[in-house]
Amino acid sequence: MSNAWSSELNRILIVFIPCTLVGFITGYLPASIIIALVIYGFWTVKQLATLRQWIDDGADVSNLPENSGIVEQHISSIVQLQKSHQLKQSGLQEVINQYEQMITALPDAVVVMSVKGEILSANQAATDLLDIDLARDKHTRITHLIRDPSFTNYFNEGIFYSPTEVRGIPATETELSVRIIPFGDSKLVLIGQDMSQSARIYEMRRSFVSNASHELRTPLTVILGYLETLALQNDMPEACSAAISAAELQANRMKQLVEDLLTLSRLESTSSVAEDHEVVPVASLIMEVVKDAKLSSWFKNHKISTQIETSALLKGNLQEIHSVISNLVNNAVKHTDDGSTITVTWKLGDNNGTRLIVEDDGQGIASEDINRLTERFYRVDAGRSREKGGTGLGLSIVKHIIGRHEGNMQISSQVGKGAIFICSFPEHRSAFNKNTQ
Ligand code: ADP
Numbered sequence: 001m002s003n004a005w006s007s008e009l010n011r012i013l014i015v016f017i018p019c020t021l022v023g024f025i026t027g028y029l030p031a032s033i034i035i036a037l038v039i040y041g042f043w044t045v046k047q048l049a050t051l052r053q054w055i056d057d058g059a060d061v062s063n064l065p066e067n068s069g070i071v072e073q074h075i076s077s078i079v080q081l082q083k084s085h086q087l088k089q090s091g092l093q094e095v096i097n098q099y100e101q102m103i104t105a106l107p108d109a110v111v112v113m114s115v116k117g118e119i120l121s122a123n124q125a126a127t128d129l130l131d132i133d134l135a136r137d138k139h140t141r142i143t144h145l146i147r148d149p150s151f152t153n154y155f156n157e158g159i160f161y162s163p164t165e166v167r168g169i170p171a172t173e174t175e176l177s178v179r180i181i182p183f184g185d186s187k188l189v190l191i192g193q194d195m196s197q198s199a200r201i202y203e204m205r206r207s208f209v210s211n212a213s214h215e216l217r218t219p220l221t222v223i224l225g226y227l228e229t230l231a232l233q234n235d236m237p238e239a240c241s242a243a244i245s246a247a248e249l250q251a252n253r254m255k256q257l258v259e260d261l262l263t264l265s266r267l268e269s270t271s272s273v274a275e276d277h278e279v280v281p282v283a284s285l286i287m288e289v290v291k292d293a294k295l296s297s298w299f300k301n302h303k304i305s306t307q308i309e310t311s312a313l314l315k316g317n318l319q320e321i322h323s324v325i326s327n328l329v330n331n332a333v334k335h336t337d338d339g340s341t342i343t344v345t346w347k348l349g350d351n352n353g354t355r356l357i358v359e360d361d362g363q364g365i366a367s368e369d370i371n372r373l374t375e376r377f378y379r380v381d382a383g384r385s386r387e388k389g390g391t392g393l394g395l396s397i398v399k400h401i402i403g404r405h406e407g408n409m410q411i412s413s414q415v416g417k418g419a420i421f422i423c424s425f426p427e428h429r430s431a432f433n434k435n436t437q
Pocket residue numbers: 327331332335336360362363364365373378379380381385386389390391392393394395396419
């Protein structure tokens with residue numbers, strides 16, 4: 001028997017034995033037993049009341065009530081429960097502290113919000129990068145603090161698949177890539193990453209390519225000039241003139257590469273959307289490019305036709321649109337066999353937009369290559385492309401220009417059945433001459 005139960009039994013005996021004896025002696029046994037029961041009941045109720053009072057006062061383990069018997073056993077169970085609860089709590093607190101320290105140490109801004117965007121917590125980087133101070137801004141809506149219109153649109157649209165760009169606090173001139181991720185029970189976490197460093201590296205790379213290309217341009221022009229002069233000499237031995245024309249071919253390839261690299265870095269350094277003050281006569285550009293393509297050395301018995309189905313003009317940059325048409329048409333000539341058929345179409349597209357389509361019936365492109373065609377220097381057959389004077393930069397340039405004109409390019413092809421390049425432009429990029437509309 002446990003201590004608690006034996007002391008409880010002692011108490012019962014202390015009350016009942018004297019009362020029973022007195023009952024026998026006096027002849028009032030039932031009354032004595034009732035008196036013993038009342039005394040025991042009173043004692044127990046008093047102990048329970050002390051226990052209750054101790055629990056109500058916060059069950060302080062340093063100030064245990066003086067009890068004995070089974071009530072004392074209850075008190076020691078409560079104390080044990082409390083101890084194990086405190087242990088668990090301090091373990092949990094440690095985990096919470098570690099998480100808080102980790103989030104504070106993160107170089108990215110982290111802001112936890114309700115679905116309505118009310119700030120619940122934020123780390124130090126959120127203060128440094130976005131000027132969100134938890135002590136001041138708790139429960140303030142995030143859109144009241146990040147006033148960038150692109151962020152307001154991003155938040156209000158509620159489509160958080162991809163990040164958006166936000167300007168950080170003016171003092172640091174940071175560019176932030178901000179992403180919102182829904183989590184848990186209707187909460188959002190905003191993560192803001194400082195992109196200034198990667199933007200600086202990107203800019204350094206771009207200006208290195210641009211400077212190197214500029215530096216190569218002048219010596220190349222001189223070399224080509226000398227080679228052209230030498231090629232005109234009639235008294236040149238056969239071996240020398242073959243070497244000179246091979247050198248001329250390679251120098252021309254290099255010149256094209258330098259020009260393409262310069263075009264790409266110029267496109268990257270200008271704003272992401274092309275100006276729309278100028279209108280480009282796409283139909284006449286198509287005719288001009290087709291005429292030039294027919295004169296190129298790769299044009300061999302190709303059948304090339306044009307279909308101009310709209311008088312629409314395109315608001316944008318003439319030189320850039322010329323480059324798109326020229327790259328696509330020349331690709332269709334270069335990368336198809338002699339006698340292939342090529343069609344260049346200019347027509348209205350979906351949602352009143354416009355479409356430039358260049359289609360050929362050449363050898364086509366395998367599906368695994370299609371998605372990679374617009375990567376820099378990606379060529380399906382590098383040897384064949386080089387042989388035809390290709391740089392592997394043409395479709396990169398085309399994609400960039402079309403993006404700057406708020407359009408998109410779709411490429412579809414089947415091996416052996418030709419390829420179609422469809423460039424679509426939105427309605428607000430179209431313009432019509434009043435007399436041709
Ligand atoms: P390149 O200077 O090599 O033409 P591009 O970027 O213009 O570079 O094109 C990338 C690659 O896409 C080419 O090397 C070629 O393999 C493929 N390609 C482009 N247009 C066509 C086409 N009309 N038919 C088949 N392949 C094509």
